[in-house]
Amino acid sequence: MLKFILKRLGLALLVALTVSFISFTLLFLSGDPAASLAGESATDQDVAAIRELYGFDRPMLVQYSSWLMDALRGDFGESYYFKLPVASLLAERLQVTMLLGLCGISFALLTAVPLGVLAAIRPNSIIDRFALFLSVAGQALPSFWFGLILIVAFSIKLQWLPASGTATWKHFIMPTVVLGYYAMPAIMRLTRGGMLEVLSSDYIRTARAKGASEGRVMFKHALRNAIIPVVSLAAVQMGFMLGGSIVVESIFALHGAGYLAWESISRNDLPTVQALILVFSMFYIVFTFLADVLNAWLDPRMRTG
């Protein structure tokens, strides 16, 4: 087990390092940051001065390693636009995004798992067909459009919910639904598939044969086994969700990390963009790492991988 964790941890670190290098290179290769920072009316001397001030005149690998060393100490430099340390900016904005992500994944699990279980108990029933329809339609629904529909319906027409901001829990209802629905189809399909497989297994037949009640069979015996892969999928989806928060936060004007990403990309705020790409991918790496360890702990057969 320890060997598996160490091996998996090494891989995670290597992936994180590569991601940070690629994201740094992508933004480095894409033009002269000094020129865009200096603005339209800058002279060549201005550009050269900025280039020297920010150290853009050094070789790329030198810039990367100094950036990485600082980043490891939690220093992501200063935001060009906000004139604040990127680290404190991130710490502040990530709170909203984390809260939103937790709400989103909880919503997805609380709706998709029961639906998947019901669909599996009665295959080809109306519930099963409804669940299938939801999962096919859900995958095709553009999240930004879905968000705007909700605003039109619940904020403009019915006036039940506020359209933007973070003041009360009511502000989080629509963002939660829009962020969460995207993870639902995959979770539901996996729950349904897992339940169908487990329900046809020998130990379920044994449980039924010894006279266990149907509710006990379903929850104590079937769901507990079917839910294992769902846990790791949920962790992966949580990582994806933080990326999806860019769209949701810009629609509902939530000032989280996703909104910060959009702001800093539009304003060419390179240190912030680089830090955000790194932080978002770190979240994904950490979540998948935890999911793999959890899976290996629950299912010893996975430990060989």
Place this chain on the structure above:
Amino acid sequence: MTMTNLDQTVDPLLQEIVGPTPGQRLRGRVFGHMGLLIGVGVLGVLLFIAIFAPLLAPHDPYAQALMSRMKPPVFLGGTWEHPLGTDHLGRDYLSRLIYGARVSLMIGVIAATISGVIGTAMGVAAGYFGGRVDTVVTFLINVRLAMPVVLVALAVVAVMGGSLQVVIVVLGLLLWDRFAVVMRASTLQVRRRDYVTAARAIGASTPRIIWSEIMPNIANNLIVVVTLEMAHAILLEAVLSFLGLGVQPPTPSWGLMVSEGKNMMLFEPWLVMIPGAVLFVLVLAINLMGDGLRDVTAPEDRS
């Protein structure tokens, strides 16, 4: 002597010989699959519209008419002059939607082709050669999955300048992960089959084995992933354009139309509803087609 009913007297063995050919059975499954038929039908119509856009569009999608701005669609009290109304610059909404189909389909097809070539090459190489090649490819897939697609695409498109070409290439270079994963797994499944061993035994070269023994047998999975990634690319382009960092105005992109309509949403919600609905229908059709193709071509999952 009475006439015997031929259908009843054919013995099972003969039935197997004169029965439906595999091609006929495939056709039977295709025409019995509702989702597949709907998906292909809708996609066909949209493809037709995209190809013949200049003939079908009632107006020039770029022509502004500031005197006739925000005319409502015909079902909200508008006139047939502009069946779906006009936008904030007086451009005919229907014509922009029709040209928008070109943008979406072009992005879907080209981006999926680019990522398909990259991902298939990586996946097949990893599955076929195994060992170090497999280790490297698996690592690259892990790296790619850890990169937040929307964020990276937004950032790169923003610094390269948003144009149709840039968006297509960036999406093409980002969306190869599922191709690599699926093609690797499919190749692993078939590479130990007898026909591959037989081809090797008669001295076929590696490229020949991959091209004429492996590829035809994993092509069904490839087609399914192509449809999924087409839908993915189309949705991502719409997201980028919606956020104002994808295809730039005045290009008629559906995501951009939703974004432009957003400011007038309070009074004219149809400006947002119509392009979003068309986008939803297109992606739904592609997904239905992909799910359907998987059902009718996967022999083991057939019920």
